[in-house]
Amino acid sequence: QDLVKSHLLLAVREEVEALREQIRELSERRAALERENRLLRALA
Template sequence: MVRYSPCDAKPEDLVKSHLMFAVREEVDVLKERIVELMERINHLEYENNILKKYASPEALQQLQHQSPNP
């Protein structure tokens, strides 16, 4: 059985704290990016609806026959 002294726990706690901080920071960055992307999606959907409203029937028909680009 391996026993750890209180001194052993301190470096582990520092590493754990550092990793948790780094993960929280990355999560915050990703949350901000998600918000930006959702706003962009909403704007593009709005533009798309306007363009579809004024597009010719031929143009709309062409769009229906095209596969979406990944």
């Protein structure tokens, strides 16, 4: 029982870490797109 529980907790922690990384990457991408958008608007 405890082994299953600890295995599940580990799997969940790994998944959460992967999602955090994905959020970080998407946030950076969004910031870059916003900068690009501001630049293009300024040039238009």
